[in-house]
Amino acid sequence: MKQIDEYFGCNVFHDTAMRQRLPKDVYRKLKDTIRHSKPLDISIANAVAKAMKEWAVEKGATHYTHWFQPMTGITAEKHESFLSIQEDSHVLMEFSGKELIKGEPDASSFPSGGLRATFEARGYTAWDPTSYAFLKDHTLYIPTAFCSYDGSSLDKKTPLLRSMETLNKEAMRIIRLFPDEGITDVMTTVGPEQEYFLIDRELYRKRPDLVLCGRTLIGAAPAKGQELDDHYFGNMPQKVIDFMKDVDEELWKLGVFAKTEHKEVAPGQFELAPIFTTSNLAADHNQLMMEILRKTAIRHGMECLLHEKPFAGFNGSGKHNNWSMTTNTGINLLDPGQTPYDNARFLLFLTAVIKAVDEYQDLLRVSVATAGNDHRLGADEAPPAVISVFLGEELYAVLEAIEHDRPYDKTFTKSMTIGSDVLPAFPKDTTDRNRTSPFAFTGNKFEFRMLGSSLSISCPNIILNTIVAEELSVFADQLEQAKDFQKELNSIIRTTIQKHKHILFNGNGYSEEWLKEAEKRGLLNIPSTPEAIPHYIAPKNITLFKKHHIYNESELIARDTILYETYYKTVHIEASVLKKMILQDVLPAAFSYEKELLTIASLSSCQTLESEIAGALQTYCRQLYEKTILLEELLSSSHDPNPHTCALQYQTNILPCMKEIRAYADQLEEIIPTKKWPYPSYYQLLYHL
Numbered sequence: 001m002k003q004i005d006e007y008f009g010c011n012v013f014h015d016t017a018m019r020q021r022l023p024k025d026v027y028r029k030l031k032d033t034i035r036h037s038k039p040l041d042i043s044i045a046n047a048v049a050k051a052m053k054e055w056a057v058e059k060g061a062t063h064y065t066h067w068f069q070p071m072t073g074i075t076a077e078k079h080e081s082f083l084s085i086q087e088d089s090h091v092l093m094e095f096s097g098k099e100l101i102k103g104e105p106d107a108s109s110f111p112s113g114g115l116r117a118t119f120e121a122r123g124y125t126a127w128d129p130t131s132y133a134f135l136k137d138h139t140l141y142i143p144t145a146f147c148s149y150d151g152s153s154l155d156k157k158t159p160l161l162r163s164m165e166t167l168n169k170e171a172m173r174i175i176r177l178f179p180d181e182g183i184t185d186v187m188t189t190v191g192p193e194q195e196y197f198l199i200d201r202e203l204y205r206k207r208p209d210l211v212l213c214g215r216t217l218i219g220a221a222p223a224k225g226q227e228l229d230d231h232y233f234g235n236m237p238q239k240v241i242d243f244m245k246d247v248d249e250e251l252w253k254l255g256v257f258a259k260t261e262h263k264e265v266a267p268g269q270f271e272l273a274p275i276f277t278t279s280n281l282a283a284d285h286n287q288l289m290m291e292i293l294r295k296t297a298i299r300h301g302m303e304c305l306l307h308e309k310p311f312a313g314f315n316g317s318g319k320h321n322n323w324s325m326t327t328n329t330g331i332n333l334l335d336p337g338q339t340p341y342d343n344a345r346f347l348l349f350l351t352a353v354i355k356a357v358d359e360y361q362d363l364l365r366v367s368v369a370t371a372g373n374d375h376r377l378g379a380d381e382a383p384p385a386v387i388s389v390f391l392g393e394e395l396y397a398v399l400e401a402i403e404h405d406r407p408y409d410k411t412f413t414k415s416m417t418i419g420s421d422v423l424p425a426f427p428k429d430t431t432d433r434n435r436t437s438p439f440a441f442t443g444n445k446f447e448f449r450m451l452g453s454s455l456s457i458s459c460p461n462i463i464l465n466t467i468v469a470e471e472l473s474v475f476a477d478q479l480e481q482a483k484d485f486q487k488e489l490n491s492i493i494r495t496t497i498q499k500h501k502h503i504l505f506n507g508n509g510y511s512e513e514w515l516k517e518a519e520k521r522g523l524l525n526i527p528s529t530p531e532a533i534p535h536y537i538a539p540k541n542i543t544l545f546k547k548h549h550i551y552n553e554s555e556l557i558a559r560d561t562i563l564y565e566t567y568y569k570t571v572h573i574e575a576s577v578l579k580k581m582i583l584q585d586v587l588p589a590a591f592s593y594e595k596e597l598l599t600i601a602s603l604s605s606c607q608t609l610e611s612e613i614a615g616a617l618q619t620y621c622r623q624l625y626e627k628t629i630l631l632e633e634l635l636s637s638s639h640d641p642n643p644h645t646c647a648l649q650y651q652t653n654i655l656p657c658m659k660e661i662r663a664y665a666d667q668l669e670e671i672i673p674t675k676k677w678p679y680p681s682y683y684q685l686l687y688h689l
């Protein structure tokens with residue numbers, strides 16, 4: 001068997017491959033282009049394209065594709081073969097610099113939120129040289145940005161790259177105010193932990209709700225749920241071990257650092273975490289990870305569910321976004337460090353994050369708002385929809401001491417002077433204990449835990465990078481002007497803590513008391529997507545995005561529109577599927593059982609148990625039918641032309657009606673014989689892997 005290091009990244013045209021295959025000066029120029037995010041010169045592009053094609057063809061590639069991330073949140077690709085026919089009918093494998101740099105997919109069917117009318121449907125894709133090309137399914141994949149012809153971004157990569165640049169710029173302004181350590185760049189880093197379910201594929205295919213919506217719309221609870229917590233970190237069935245081995249190998253070949261795997265809380269639920277990397281690579285890699293998980297599961301006779309809430313009554317799936325900032329010299333800026341200077345810089349970056357989260361709670365909430373995630377956030381499941389920051393007791397005590405200018409604890413007799421004294425060390429594991437916080441400091445990074453499992457991580461990271469960049473720019477404005485740097489630094493840190501302390505919370509984020517306390521503190525509590533979306537285009541947020549060149553107003557409005565549309569279309573599909581399931585499968589099953597019971601009853605002269613059960617069936621069936629007809633009516637009347645109103649209609653009318661229908665259907669499932677029920681039960685889906 002091959003060692004991992006022999007094949008890790010073997011399908012990636014990464015730095016080493018480029019260095020080996022490119023002429024020295026081309027390689028140097030390309031690196032320079034990447035480092036300074038400059039546009040790629042055509043002469044370099046030609047040389048790179050040639051080397052890239054040769055590398056790919058040697059490995060069996062016949063096609064190439066610009067791989068991009070439209071606003072659907074998933075990836076898109078259009079394959080072109082390398083073939084070109086010469087005048088003498090000779091066939092050549094060709095790939096030019098022009099084709100590498102720019103592609104022109106017909107883009108009329110991707111959501112544009114009104115940014116691009118159909119008559120000017122062309123969009124173009126442009127290579128993102130900071131993300132390596134890779135090989136998959138005999139095709140050379142070129143990670144690209146996707147724009148409309150006027151340059152408006154139509155994707156999730158462009159704004160992510162913009163936000164990374166902005167953060168770099170503003171963080172460097174701060175870095176320059178501290179002693180020179182040769183730092184020239186600051187990158188944001190992300191390690192997203194991915195949760196998912198695995199179920200038997202044959203069973204999956206028998207459930208139209210899972211196939212079409214990714215979640216079960218009906219389903220009675222099995223006799224045993226997750227109350228014993230016996231699945232969490234339990235040992236894996238062989239089938240799953242084999243599956244994970246394949247997933248790892250596929251991902252490693254693609255240079256994705258898949259590392260940690262374990263069972264999650266719900267039966268059939270698992271987690272896969274990679275080692276962190278820069279944000280744009282992490283976003284690309286997470287897309288690949290979701291794709292490989294799904295494809296590999298199918299090969300193993302299973303289906304991988306990435307939906308946020310596939311099964312009612314069981315934990316849903318999320319994605320923890322571990323986030324930090326790292327310098328080109330390898331310093332993690334959220335690591336407290338060893339020296340007074342390190343500490344001061346750490347405290348400044350830390351308070352910038354705290355201030356950012358507090359001032360832009362709304363944006364963080366919107367960044368994770370989807371119809372699927374609504375079943376977790378603000379519903380019966382954690383994390384709560386209220387954003388707060390967990391720091392752990394030690395760090396919290398340090399900030400309190402700074403706030404009140406008093407000693408940190410008994411071992412410290414005098415107040416700490418930022419920039420002169422060393423922070424007390426706080427052990428990492430004590431900072432990581434609270435699992436209920438939506439935004440937790442975990443020793444040297446923040447873990448944003450509100451993301452849904454199927455979400456592209458781009459949007460939350462665009463927001464995180466931008467809001468932290470904004471606070472850093474405000475701090476830099478003050479510090480650059482300061483006559484006494486030390487004094488100003490102290491004052492910024494102290495006043496920021498005073499002003500934004502109300503966002504800090506170390507307790508149980510799932511508790512009722514916290515929701516009350518949060519309300520008292522004036523923190524936002526936005527339970528649903530249609531209520532969250534309007535915050536996207538609040539004037540303060542438009543100003544923010546414009547200031548940092550992340551989105552112009554029309555790009556922002558486009559995204560706002562797409563969020564609404566995606567929301568109500570999702571619920572519409574779910575409601576339509578539910579309606580069909582009830583009318584075409586559930587009711588007929590109930591009628592057939594009822595008929596059977598009545599036949600038996602008709603053979604008896606006295607009142608029988610059979611006729612009693614038939615009576616109960618009839619009552620449920622009637623209620624179920626009436627609700628389903630009501631749902632049908634609501635579906636045809638919820639079409640307000642205003643997307644916000646329309647989304648609200650779906651939220652306030654359709655979803656509650658679906659819930660009632662589900663309750664009746666689940667009652668029927670409890671009394672109809674398993675053999676007669678038209679769909680695999682929760683028991684089968686969750687316990688028959």
Ligand code: ADP
Nearest residue numbers: 189190191192273274275276322323324332445
């Ligand atoms: P947990 O206790 O949450 O399982 P780990 O320390 O194993 O925590 O890390 C979880 C994730 O955080 C991993 O994907 C890891 O690579 C990532 N991570 C660690 N350090 C950083 C960092 N500096 N920036 C971003 N992500 C990080």
Ligand code: MG
Nearest residue numbers: 193320322447
């Ligand atoms: Mg974690």
